[in-house]
């Protein structure tokens with residue numbers, strides 16, 4: 001079985017980024033969305049990414065970003081993928097992949113099985129799907145809220161597009177989430193924070209340790 005991939009999302013300091021790298025993550029995520037407490041500007045991403053070894057992939061997280069915003073992020077030269085976390089259509093996702101020449105991930109907001117089924121529309125348009133919990137109408141953010149969905153909805157999922165699990169994961173529940181869902185990539189943000197936007201070195205370490213036996 002392939003090694004489990006871990007993405008820590010919403011990193012914004014050299015200390016916590018370094019902890020994630022030491023803990024063995026495969027991916028780090030930089031949120032570029034001004035309403036988020038985890039928001040980072042392209043210059044910060046460039047500086048932060050400079051200290052990351054090449055084997056750790058760097059994902060920019062955006063919400064319905066226009067081409068100008070995406071161009072500023074891609075021009076940092078720091079990214080290995082773009083994660084679309086808004087209401088981007090399959091056609092828009094495919095156009096972004098074509099225009100910017102980077103792998104594109106699409107976050108799928110999940111509450112019911114119908115949401116998982118609807119992800120089929122992105123086949124061929126994106127490189128990875130990230131199943132995340134649907135946030136309530138009017139929520140401040142479309143992600144990073146610590147909400148989870150019914151992981152059994154992913155059991156036995158047979159789709160060609162690589163996928164990952166996100167939403168409400170924590171040190172205490174991640175092993176169960178992996179066992180139930182069968183995910184081989186997991187993504188976490190608020191579960192390794194001491195306050196919104198403040199990542200904890202200790203929690204990052206403990207989370208990665210909790211994943212190791214899986």
Ligand SMILES: O=C(O)c1ccccc1NCC(=O)[C@H](O)[C@H](O)COP(=O)(O)O
Nearest residue numbers: 009036143144145146167168188189190
């Ligand atoms: O984290 C944010 O602030 C954020 C803001 C806007 C769009 C997406 C955002 N996060 C995306 C992620 O990939 C999070 O890791 C994912 O939603 C899981 O978050 P959590 O439930 O807090 O682990």
